[in-house]
Amino acid sequence: MNCREQLERDLAAIEAFLQTAVPDGDPLYREVAEAMRYSLLAGGKRIRALFVLECCAALGGRREEALPLAAAIEMVHAYSLIHDDLPCMDDDDLRRGKPSCHKVYGEATALLAGDALLTFAFETAAGAPLPEELRLRAVAALARAAGYRGMIGGQVIDLAYENRPMEPEVLATLHRLKTGALLSVSAQLGAIAAGAGEDSQCALGDFAEDVGLAFQIADDILDAVGDEAKLGKPIGSDAEQGKTTFVTLYGVEASREQVRACTDRALCKLQRAVPGEQGGCLAHLCQSLVDRES
Amino acid sequence: MNCREQLERDLAAIEAFLQTAVPDGDPLYREVAEAMRYSLLAGGKRIRALFVLECCAALGGRREEALPLAAAIEMVHAYSLIHDDLPCMDDDDLRRGKPSCHKVYGEATALLAGDALLTFAFETAAGAPLPEELRLRAVAALARAAGYRGMIGGQVIDLAYENRPMEPEVLATLHRLKTGALLSVSAQLGAIAAGAGEDSQCALGDFAEDVGLAFQIADDILDAVGDEAKLGKPIGSDAEQGKTTFVTLYGVEASREQVRACTDRALCKLQRAVPGEQGGCLAHLCQSLVDRES
Numbered sequence: 088m089n090c091r092e093q094l095e096r097d098l099a100a101i102e103a104f105l106q107t108a109v110p111d112g113d114p115l116y117r118e119v120a121e122a123m124r125y126s127l128l129a130g131g132k133r134i135r136a137l138f139v140l141e142c143c144a145a146l147g148g149r150r151e152e153a154l155p156l157a158a159a160i161e162m163v164h165a166y167s168l169i170h171d172d173l174p175c176m177d178d179d180d181l182r183r184g185k186p187s188c189h190k191v192y193g194e195a196t197a198l199l200a201g202d203a204l205l206t207f208a209f210e211t212a213a214g215a216p217l218p219e220e221l222r223l224r225a226v227a228a229l230a231r232a233a234g235y236r237g238m239i240g241g242q243v244i245d246l247a248y249e250n251r252p253m254e255p256e257v258l259a260t261l262h263r264l265k266t267g268a269l270l271s272v273s274a275q276l277g278a279i280a281a282g283a284g285e286d287s288q289c290a291l292g293d294f295a296e297d298v299g300l301a302f303q304i305a306d307d308i309l310d311a312v313g314d315e316a317k318l319g320k321p322i323g324s325d326a327e328q329g330k331t332t333f334v335t336l337y338g339v340e341a342s343r344e345q346v347r348a349c350t351d352r353a354l355c356k357l358q359r360a361v362p363g364e365q366g367g368c369l370a371h372l373c374q375s376l377v378d379r380e381s
Numbered sequence: 382m383n384c385r386e387q388l389e390r391d392l393a394a395i396e397a398f399l400q401t402a403v404p405d406g407d408p409l410y411r412e413v414a415e416a417m418r419y420s421l422l423a424g425g426k427r428i429r430a431l432f433v434l435e436c437c438a439a440l441g442g443r444r445e446e447a448l449p450l451a452a453a454i455e456m457v458h459a460y461s462l463i464h465d466d467l468p469c470m471d472d473d474d475l476r477r478g479k480p481s482c483h484k485v486y487g488e489a490t491a492l493l494a495g496d497a498l499l500t501f502a503f504e505t506a507a508g509a510p511l512p513e514e515l516r517l518r519a520v521a522a523l524a525r526a527a528g529y530r531g532m533i534g535g536q537v538i539d540l541a542y543e544n545r546p547m548e549p550e551v552l553a554t555l556h557r558l559k560t561g562a563l564l565s566v567s568a569q570l571g572a573i574a575a576g577a578g579e580d581s582q583c584a585l586g587d588f589a590e591d592v593g594l595a596f597q598i599a600d601d602i603l604d605a606v607g608d609e610a611k612l613g614k615p616i617g618s619d620a621e622q623g624k625t626t627f628v629t630l631y632g633v634e635a636s637r638e639q640v641r642a643c644t645d646r647a648l649c650k651l652q653r654a655v656p657g658e659q660g661g662c663l664a665h666l667c668q669s670l671v672d673r674e675s
Contacts, residue, residue, distance in 0.1 A: 115554060116534035118541070123529065170496060173469075175488035194469035195540050198492075202464060202499065203529035209503050210524035213517060223507060223517045230504035235417065235497035240410035246489050247412070260409060 090371035094137060097150065101136045102128075104154045105161060109207065122192040122200035123207070127165045129183055134302075134376065135160045135273040141369045142277025142291050145361045153280035155215035156225055160273050162208035163233050167269075169201035171242070184319075205233070217280060225279050228288075232272035241265025253331035262303045263296065270299035290360035297353035301377045304346045307332035309380070312339055317381045350377050384665035388431060391444065395430045396422075398448045399455060403501065416486040416494035417501070421459045423477055428596075428670065429454045429567040435663045436571025436585050439655045447574035449509035450519055454567050456502035457527050463495035465536070478613070499527070511574060519573045522582075526566035535559025547625035556597045557590065564593035584654035591647035595671045598640045601626035603674070606633055611675045644671050 088096070105127055111120045136157035143153035172179040172187040173194060180190050189197035212225045231237060241264030244257065253261070274295035278288040309318060310325045311334040325332050333342040353373055357366045382390070399421055405414050430451035437447035466473040466481040467488060474484050483491035506519045525531060535558030538551065547555070568589035572582040603612060604619045605628040619626050627636040647667055651660045 112530045113534065113554065115541070115551065116529060116537040116558075119529050119533065119537045166496075170492060173492065175467075175469075175492060196537070198464060198467065198469060199529075199533050199536055199540075202460075202496075203533045205496065205499060206524055206528040206533065209520060210528055213521040213524055219514050219517050223513050223520070226503060226517070226520050227507040230500055230507055234500040234504055235410060235413050235493075236406045239413065239493050239497045239500065240407065242493055243410040243413045243490070246493075247409070257409065260407070264410075 090368040093368050094141075094372060094375075097137055097140045098133055100150070100154060101133050101140070101157055101161070104158050108158050108162075108211065118192065118196055119200050119203055122188055122196050123165075123204050125191060126169050126182075126188045126200065127162060127204065129165075129185060131164075131183060133161065135164055135269060137372055138270060138273035138295055138369075139277040139280065141372055142274045142295075143280040144277075145366045145369050146278055146281035146283045146287055146291075147365070148277070148281025148283075152215075152217060153277055155211050156276040156280050157273075159208040159212040159215075159225075159229060160269065160276060162204045162211065163229065163238075164269065166201040166204035166208070167233075167238060167242075169197055169204070173197065176246075208233075212276075215280075218282075221279050221282060224285075224288075225276055228272050228275050228279065232268040232275075237264055237268035237272075241268065248331065250329070252329075255336055258331055258333070258336065259300075262300055266303045267296040267299035270302070271296040287360060290356065294353050294356040294360055297349050297356065298373045298376060301346050301349035301353060301373075304333045304342050304349065305377045305379065307334045308339060308342050308346070310334075314380060319381065346377055350374070384662040387662050388435075388666060388669075391431055391434045392427055394444070394448060395427050395434070395451055395455070398452050402452050402456075402505065412486065412490055413494050413497055416482055416490050417459075417498050419485060420463050420476075420482045420494065421456060421498065423459075423479060425458075425477060427455065429458055429563060431666055432564060432567035432589055432663075433571040433574065435666055436568045436589075437574040438571075439660045439663050440572055440575035440577045440581055440585075441659070442571070442575025442577075446509075446511060447571055449505050450570040450574050451567075453502040453506040453509075453519075453523060454563065454570060456498045456505065457523065457532075458563065460495040460498035460502070461527075461532060461536075463491055463498070467491060470536075470540075502527075506570075509574075512576075515573050515576060518579075518582075519570055522566050522569050522573065526562040526569075531558055531562035531566075535562065542625065544623070546623075549630055552625055552627070552630065553594075556594055560597045561590045561593035564596070565590040581654060584650065588647050588650040588654055591643050591650065592667050592670060595640050595643035595647060595667075598627045598636050598643065599671045599673065601628045602633060602636050602640070604628075608674060613675065640671055644668070 109120055109123050111117050139153050139157035140150045144150050169188045171177050173189055179187055212229055213222055215222050241261055244261045271292040274291040275288045278291045310322055313322050315322055354370055403417050405411050433447050433451035434444045438444050463482045465471050467483055473481055507516055509516055535555055538555045565586040568585040569582045572585045604616055607616050609616055648664055
């Protein structure tokens with residue numbers, strides 16, 4: 088099986104797991120369970136979950152054992168999107184071409200569905216079929232990355248700079264927290280599921296943080312000069328909204344150079360963390376993320 | 382030291398712990414840390430934290446070791462109040478006589494501060510200075526109780542029945558989830574911190590669930606016939622809003638009888654769970670909650 092096929096198989100396993108991950112519970116609160124599933128099962132690239140599975144495999148673990156942790160990170164990601172879309176935040180009516188959660192279920196239920204997905208992520212990680220020590224490490228890493236010194240901190244910075252230009256260091260911190268923290272912890276969860284030591288956990292987390300940065304800069308470039316037909320959305324929205332991006336700060340060419348440098352650094356870290364051929368599919372995943380056209 | 386003095390000492394220890402529990406982190410996201418502290422340190426009875434400490438002590442544990450878990454449950458409680466007060470939920474401008482979080486920090490920051498407190502509760506529990514197995518049990522119990530099959534489920538029911546009468550069974554489920562789940566898990570966290578077995582954890586959780594119900598019915602009675610001066614708020618708001626309560630369903634006298642029955646049942650369970658004198662302060666705490674005038 089080549090890497091593309093492996094990643095497709097991963098994706099199918101992830102979707103299958105997520106399908107049954109959120110049980111209804113009591114009919115009295117079924118609506119919130121429905122809202123949770125609506126957002127959790129709305130598709131997306133499942134990048135974070137793929138990182139969990141492939142990092143686990145790269146360190147010699149079994150992908151199936153990493154599935155609950157992969158589901159947990161997707162729950163955290165889905166919650167963050169639900170809350171991001173609320174009127175008091177970005178006020179987005181659409182998410183991946185479908186009405187956002189609060190447009191379908193109302194604001195109150197959407198707020199609670201987000202809260203519930205976040206909470207259920209911890210329940211899922213704590214209940215994973217792994218040794219207790221590993222489950223605890225997973226919960227601790229997830230909480231740290233999703234918290235105010237991680238992903239939420241990134242959202243706070245994003246809000247604070249909504250209408251003013253960002254210094255380069257601020258933009259770097261923003262991306263490290265908003266995208267990097269969750270991608271980094273995805274890789275760490277994979278290492279944990281494989282039963283790897285904390286040194287391997289850190290090394291893979293470090294690798295994924297660089298991938299996250301490359302991914303984010305690639306995103307900025309696509310928004311500036313991407314192919315609207317392939318992207319499925321209009322380009323130029325960042326510039327229109329006066330948003331600071333790598334492209335507005337450094338221009339397209341220098342940004343492309345940064346993507347390359349960042350990717351090289353990431354792949355180099357990967358090779359040190361995972362000797363031999365075992366990191367092949369991770370390297371493939373990383374390349375596909377930065378080379379993408381949509 | 383008598384029980385009243387012991388509980389006062391507990392309260393001081395809890396407040397002192399909470400004061401420094403949420404560090405600033407990077408100045409770039411200091412605002413959300415401030416908003417978290419604003420709500421976490423806004424006072425309140427700290428009933429849940431007291432249950433953690435006293436259940437730990439009743440089972441022979443050291444109260445100091447239970448403090449991080451007590452802080453975690455107060456973080457969950459504070460987050461739920463912040464989100465409850467948001468305009469899309471209860472739209473309350475005041476909380477304990479002070480402007481609610483979103484009135485001070487804006488809706489977006491308040492939303493994120495709630496998210497961050499919930500996440501930080503898990504970080505705090507996972508990092509408690511207890512054996513790994515106990516920390517994992519604490520996280521799992523907390524996630525279950527705070528999730529959509531616990532506290533959030535209660536809020537969903539509350540919303541669904543906002544403008545229509547509630548059947549008695551629905552009201553019972555509502556209280557079991559909305560108040561009971563968090564009080565029950567507080568007692569369970571105390572048992573966990575004491576290193577008690579799962580049987581003791583369940584028994585104390587069961588006891589606290591009954592206390593929660595008695596507390597809630599007492600609340601309904603106070604809203605109907607309490608002393609406005611002592612309560613510090615007008616009475617009759619439940620009836621005015623057409624809310625279903627134990628008083629609207631059964632009347633004041635039958636509700637008082639239910640408080641007594643519930644309390645007796647709770648104290649009986651306590652005695653079975655904690656033999657001898659060790660549960661004295663827990664019984665005192667339980668009585669003070671149901672006999673209160675405000």
